[in-house]
Amino acid sequence: MQRRFFLPSLIVPLFASLAFAVFAGQATAAQSDWSEGERSRLRLIASPVDGEVMAGIEIELEPGWHTYWRSPGDVGIPPRFDFSGSENLRSAKVLYPAPERYDDGTSISAVYFDRAALPVLVTADDPTKPVVLKLSAFYGVCKDVCIPADGAATLTIDPQPQDDPRSRIALKEAVAELPQQGPAAGLAIESPQRDGSDVTIPVAAERAPEQAPALFAEAPDGAYLPVPELGTHEGGSFVYRLRFSSPQEAKALSGKELRFTLVSGGEAIEQSMKLP
Template sequence: MLATPVSAEPAPANVTLLPGWRMENGHHMAAIRVDLSDGWKTYWRAPGEGGIPPEIDWSQSSNVAGVTFHWPVPEVIRRDGMTTIGYEDELVLPVELVPARGGEAIHIDADVLVGICEEICVPLETGFDSVLPADLTAPDPVIERALAARPDTAAEAGVSAASCTREELSDGVRLTAQIDMPSLGGDELVVMEAANPAIWVSEAVASRGAEGALMAHADFVPPNARPFDIEGDEVRLTVIGAGRAVDIPGCDLSE
């Protein structure tokens, strides 16, 4: 049985699981595909103001020891004075699954929620009940194209340094990042994320400094709305501009 999605309520989007293939390293590369009707969009992992981030619960799956998402470069969508980050027409999100027992099939039993938006934004809930056999070895070109559309690494983009400073606020902390890297061109957007998904992070305010460094700051507010300690490796920076993105995993943090 291959990639049989549980039907969702009728909606202007169709969410399916592409079964993918078992890689030489023993991991399995599959993908979540969201096909959207004209005028609709879905969201990146950090969707911006008013967006709905995707939620995927794999806990009922079997023979799954780890899951890694390989997000393609998203679009920055500015409409009606709001900025969101996501995808129009289609999203193919590669999912790398690590089997607990190599050489055996993986059973996917997952609940999926994705946000879709036209004039208003609504959550679309669906699920997958699928078996991914170990003998699927032919790569899927649709997934391969999505993997090729990944952000650049910091090294590929010429990032020479990424540092952060921390300032306490009454309800959390403000981090200011300095990223030494060439311009991507266009209107660059910086996204700052916390490793802990319970921490709310504001939209970053970004600009190029006098010496050309990209500066950005954002507020990090935990559930108890109090100042807290955060390490540089608990922060993820993404720079988006001119159809490209750069993934920077962490920054050198000082007070």
């Protein structure tokens, strides 16, 4: 079943930056060639989406295989996307649709199954020239075993490219699956609370109280955090527990801002909060 998520408010100003990378010129292909990897393949795509030019990284996996979100969880390989070889590129920001929570019986991860499309917000150095987007990618794929994969793709992005329905639909669906910034109606993450060496995080998920939501936590500077465990719940109120391996580990993050992503009932939100 395909999920639908709110368009986050931060997308509007980020999309606006793309206007500076849109200029008159000859349209080019909307898709790069596929780059074959282990149990997967990867390419770049681009198309107008709601009046703005967007790029994206499209990853297809063999049936039953998955790849990892920006913070993989207990196990997995975080993806790395390098655009340093690009031409006329000021910045390229990769955005991540909300992941799925995957429990293999021994560990819990944040993943995408079968296919992932990641929007990329591109800004040109010189808005009068095309951007030659060159991607070098390293990511993990997993089923019964986990394997590192890599790929490379190049796509020239001109202004007002011809509409490519397949790329446009893939990008529009990916944008719709980005978490909303801050609480939504019936969906919220409350302030973390200290409980010994652990931290508890109350959440409200009133739209789909019959199914526990998935909560993901990320620490600054890429520090490892486990996937929060579901504790007590009643109706649409749930309490998650972030378990640290030692009091020292918990103390090291005290006062630092963590980013939480909550996925429930086809919606997702993202909130940043300081640990007590």
